[in-house]
Amino acid sequence: MTALIALVVRDLRLAVRVGGGAFVGVLFFLAVVVVMPFAIGPDLNLLRRIGPAILWIGALLASLLALDRLFAQDQEDGTLDLLLTARTPLELVAAAKGLAHWIATGLPLVLAAPVLSLLLNLEPLAIGAVVLTLLVGTPALTFIGLVGAALAVTLRRGGLLVAVLILPLSIPILIFGISASNAAVTGGLPFGAPFTILCALSLGSLVLGPIAAGAAIRAGLD
Amino acid sequence: MALIDLANPTRFLAFARAAIPIAGVLAAGLLAVGIYLAFFVAPEDYQQGATVRILYIHVPSAWLGMACYVVMTLSALGTLVWKHPLADVSQKAAAPIGAAFTLLCLVTGALWGRPMWGTYWVWDARLTSTLVLLLIYLGLIALWRTVEDPGRAGRAAAVLTLVGAVNIPIIKFSVDWWNTLHQPTSVIRLGGPTIHSSILTPLLIMAIGATALFVALHLSAMRNEILRRRVRTLRILAAQRGATA
Amino acid sequence: MPSPCRLVGERLTCERGGREVFRDVSFSLDGGRTLALVGPNGAGKSSLLRLIAGLVRPAAGTLTLEGGDGELSVGEQAHYLGHLDALKPALTVAENLDFWIAALGGDSGLSRDDALDRVALGKLAELPAQYLSAGQRRRLALARLLVVHRPLWLLDEPTTALDVASQGRLFELIAAHLAAGGLVVAATHQPLALAYDELRLAGDTVS
Numbered sequence: 050m051t052a053l054i055a056l057v058v059r060d061l062r063l064a065v066r067v068g069g070g071a072f073v074g075v076l077f078f079l080a081v082v083v084v085m086p087f088a089i090g091p092d093l094n095l096l097r098r099i100g101p102a103i104l105w106i107g108a109l110l111a112s113l114l115a116l117d118r119l120f121a122q123d124q125e126d127g128t129l130d131l132l133l134t135a136r137t138p139l140e141l142v143a144a145a146k147g148l149a150h151w152i153a154t155g156l157p158l159v160l161a162a163p164v165l166s167l168l169l170n171l172e173p174l175a176i177g178a179v180v181l182t183l184l185v186g187t188p189a190l191t192f193i194g195l196v197g198a199a200l201a202v203t204l205r206r207g208g209l210l211v212a213v214l215i216l217p218l219s220i221p222i223l224i225f226g227i228s229a230s231n232a233a234v235t236g237g238l239p240f241g242a243p244f245t246i247l248c249a250l251s252l253g254s255l256v257l258g259p260i261a262a263g264a265a266i267r268a269g270l271d
Numbered sequence: 272m273a274l275i276d277l278a279n280p281t282r283f284l285a286f287a288r289a290a291i292p293i294a295g296v297l298a299a300g301l302l303a304v305g306i307y308l309a310f311f312v313a314p315e316d317y318q319q320g321a322t323v324r325i326l327y328i329h330v331p332s333a334w335l336g337m338a339c340y341v342v343m344t345l346s347a348l349g350t351l352v353w354k355h356p357l358a359d360v361s362q363k364a365a366a367p368i369g370a371a372f373t374l375l376c377l378v379t380g381a382l383w384g385r386p387m388w389g390t391y392w393v394w395d396a397r398l399t400s401t402l403v404l405l406l407i408y409l410g411l412i413a414l415w416r417t418v419e420d421p422g423r424a425g426r427a428a429a430v431l432t433l434v435g436a437v438n439i440p441i442i443k444f445s446v447d448w449w450n451t452l453h454q455p456t457s458v459i460r461l462g463g464p465t466i467h468s469s470i471l472t473p474l475l476i477m478a479i480g481a482t483a484l485f486v487a488l489h490l491s492a493m494r495n496e497i498l499r500r501r502v503r504t505l506r507i508l509a510a511q512r513g514a515t516a
Numbered sequence: 517m518p519s520p521c522r523l524v525g526e527r528l529t530c531e532r533g534g535r536e537v538f539r540d541v542s543f544s545l546d547g548g549r550t551l552a553l554v555g556p557n558g559a560g561k562s563s564l565l566r567l568i569a570g571l572v573r574p575a576a577g578t579l580t581l582e583g584g585d586g587e588l589s590v591g592e593q594a595h596y597l598g599h600l601d602a603l604k605p606a607l608t609v610a611e612n613l614d615f616w617i618a619a620l621g622g623d624s625g626l627s628r629d630d631a632l633d634r635v636a637l638g639k640l641a642e643l644p645a646q647y648l649s650a651g652q653r654r655r656l657a658l659a660r661l662l663v664v665h666r667p668l669w670l671l672d673e674p675t676t677a678l679d680v681a682s683q684g685r686l687f688e689l690i691a692a693h694l695a696a697g698g699l700v701v702a703a704t705h706q707p708l709a710l711a712y713d714e715l716r717l718a719g720d721t722v723s
Contacts, residue, residue, distance in 0.1 A: 127600025
């Protein structure tokens with residue numbers, strides 16, 4: 050347990066001290082949201098209707114693009130080798146790194162979402178729904194992304210490839226996250242059903258992600 | 272004092288020690304008078320009521336948000352062309368201040384817009400350009416935070432700042448074009464045909480006060496950056512001395 | 517003191533990237549002894565160390581640490597000191613070491629400060645690791661072997677980047693480890709300044 054806490058604390062310290070992490074993620078999120086109206090047009094009614102979708106796409110891209118260096122960095126400086134000789138199961142190591150990564154980059158996205166919602170003219174109820182669905186959904190994005198980050202170690206290629214591998218896997222989260230948010234915006238559909246499924250997906254990925262990531266790293270040993 | 276004399280960081284620190292209190296006191300005095308005039312003396316607008324008073328903060332911060340980029344552009348030229356040793360310090364110090372004023376401008380604009388337009392934000396050309404300026408500032412700050420070596424970060428940021436300086440008018444033009452193309456919700460334009468002196472005087476005092484505040488903050492930030500680099504040098508020396516010990 | 521261990525490798529074969537690095541390598545190493553892996557570049561010295569550490573899967577053969585903890589793999593009872601120092605430049609010297617104390621797990625050895633003093637980094641504990649020279653980084657990596665007790669040390673070119681004084685200190689540390697019944701496997705180009713058994717990897721699959 051101390052090993053996992055130490056790992057989380059270390060990754061958070063690095064995220065704070067080394068530029069790039071959380072700050073750039075939020076900045077990317079902001080940039081995506083700002084650029085959207087240039088493509089769609091400044092019609093506030095339209096933006097209000099598709100606002101949740103814009104925020105979700107922004108959060109999805111921001112959390113995916115931040116992921117590719119998660120294990121690769123530890124591999125390049127030799128840390129990953131030593132973590133493999135540590136007495137903590139690799140799956141738990143992956144889970145701890147995922148948790149630290151979510152706190153450092155996922156949580157700031159959730160916190161930035163209300164401010165960005167104002168740019169899209171969302172109603173208070175819709176803002177609440179988007180923040181709540183992102184709070185539940187971004188851990189799922191991070192933990193599914195763990196698999197891609199682990200594969201990046203094996204492939205010695207990061208960046209776009211990770212996003213390409215992971216985007217299809219994150220479709221269910223996107224579907225239920227946005228339909229839950231939209232339910233709160235339009236009021237026609239029930240909020241509970243898609244939101245519950247989103248929670249289930251999130252919990253499932255918390256288990257599946259680290260196991261798959263551990264397997265991917267082990268498979269990458271040569 | 273000639274600019275070349277300030278090139279020596281030690282001499283700059285001496286200058287900053289003298290100049291920061293003067294600029295700070297000036298800023299505090301002018302802003303106090305300006306805020307008093309703006310909130311208690313200046314008349315309310317017959318249409319906008321008391322919300323018009325937000326403009327006394329909004330307009331100076333908008334002005335400084337842009338002026339700061341001019342300072343950064345000149346500093347970037349100083350880094351790349353004249354190789355002035357303090358130019359990249361000045362540039363790095365200016366970026367967060369510019370971002371803060373731009374953010375202040377956007378926030379006060381949103382607070383003003385809420386009663387005027389019924390919403391915090393509209394994708395009006397002027398607002399949108401300001402938001403893009405904020406993005407550019409934040410990107411530059413991220414660049415400095417990401418690159419470890421101050422010299423390399425300074426040159427990279429200088430290139431990006433200059434590209435931005437060329438690009439900002441183009442961005443402004445494109446956003447204007449995009450906006451008129453779409454004809455958004457009608458926007459009440461600021462300022463009538465004439466501004467009455469009872470409004471103009473506090474506005475000018477606020478603007479000068481905010482400029483003094485910028486000077487004080489900028490010099491302090493430059494001093495901090497110089498000291499931060501000295502700490503870095505001392506640490507490298509400490510590591511080397513540790514190696515021989 | 518725990519009963520002395522014995523490391524036995526039998527007919528180990530290693531393949532990497534479809535290429536056979538070595539075949540049918542057997543050795544046994546008693547507690548308190550050092551095994552030096554020698555041979556030309558590409559003979560598989562590093563690969564054998566990584567294989568013992570569990571970072572490379574053997575294509576054939578068995579590896580056991582007799583007298584060790586049966587619950588743990590050989591790698592989990594070994595310290596691996598590879599070419600990379602596994603340091604985070606943004607963390608201080610002390611934070612780097614504290615992390616490895618907590619992360620590696622198992623029986624604790626020296627305290628953090630004692631270990632730093634032993635590798636002559638005590639004065640630099642609060643300095644971020646980014647300011648360290650290559651030799652200092654190497655010594656900080658060595659301190660890791662002292663703060664957590666593990667019977668088997670796997671050292672890949674341990675003298676790299678170390679000056680003569682630091683090399684002397686390294687051999688003192690190794691001697692102390694051996695005296696306590698530990699085992700050392702080291703890949704090296706230069707002869708080690710202590711008594712050792714030699715395992716020659718011919719690299720004949722290449723030549």
